[in-house]
Amino acid sequence: AESGMNMARIAALRAGLPDSVPGVTINRFCSSGLQAIAMAAERIRSGGAEIMLAGGSESMSLLPMSGNKFAPNPWLVDHIPQIYMGMGLTAEQLYQKYKISREEQDQFSYRSHKNALEAQAAGKFDEEIVPLEIKTT
Known part of the structure; x- marks a missing residue:
């Protein structure tokens, strides 16, 4: 229960979606959100769904x-x-296998995040990232 039970289903219900909307929780640690997005895209491409909502969260503590x-x-x-x-x-x-130093890994991480922020600011993700309004009670 401490790892969230069926977190996706609970989130869907708390967001006010009807009981008829299914929810599935995926556990792949760091890549859970990415896996959820990939599975949603596959479902849409195969014709199994027209709209999917996917995301991720993690609580290592x-x-x-x-x-x-x-x-x-x-x-x-x-x-x-x-x-x-x-x-x-x-x-x-x-590092051992490819001789990629910690500094090089940190630089790659920094560049990756910087590129993502710049691309988002330039509107490159406008058709991929959409606002989602959450009702608060």
Whole structure:
């Protein structure tokens, strides 16, 4: 329950959408939102839907396997320990395999965010990012 139950369904209902509108929660940690958007796009392209609403959220503080109160599954630790590799160790692996330094990774991240902000300000995402008005009670 602490990881949000069916967060997408709850969000849809709290937004005032009718019970007939389905909701699905996807858990892929850092890429959950991106996965939701990809699945929504696939559904539209295949003709399964005309309109989809997709997004993501994350609260690492409430997850015992990877949050601030690390409590790993003993079987996984014994059999598949690499499953617990976080983003910091992933960055180290990038350096080891591709010789991409921390500074280069930080510079790439900065440029990526800067480019995204500039593209958004220039209207390049106007047909992809739409405002969503939320009713407050």
